[in-house]
Amino acid sequence: MDIVLKNLIETQELGKKLAHCCSSLQNPFVIYLIGDLGVGKTTLAQSFIQYFGFKRVKSPTYSLVESYQNKYINIHHFDCYRLTNPEELEYIGIRDYLLENNLQLIEWPELGEGVIADSDLSIELSGDGDQRSVNIEFQSDIGKHILRCATT
Incomplete structure (x- = not known):
């Protein structure tokens, strides 16, 4: 799905x-945010997280991950920009962030x-x-459901 965002x-x-x-969603869910610096990945992630009632949403550029948890959802916002080696994610236990009712946003x-x-x-x-061009693709059945929901 392709979208043009004007502002x-x-x-x-x-x-x-x-x-x-x-x-x-009850199952673990992973969203990739792809694009160059300054195209709106963090803005999109922040508004996504704020929807669930989290007022203060920080960029995880320096901390690698910021987590937001309440009784409804666990959101983990990752920013891999400063990684020197993907194995650094293993050190913080990235697989532990894929439990039930956990959602990962990964820049x-x-x-x-x-x-x-x-x-x-x-x-x-x-x-x-x-102005931004956005391409959204699903890679799973759950992703297909979310994409269908977002286009209605």
């Missing part, structure tokens, strides 16, 4: 719509290749200025 607000709205579609997934889980949904952003 920051539309990027935030897409994040919230995807979050709504993921709100009833720069190509840098964690071989260690991170396969994605259920892959979101690639590109563009400059305010």
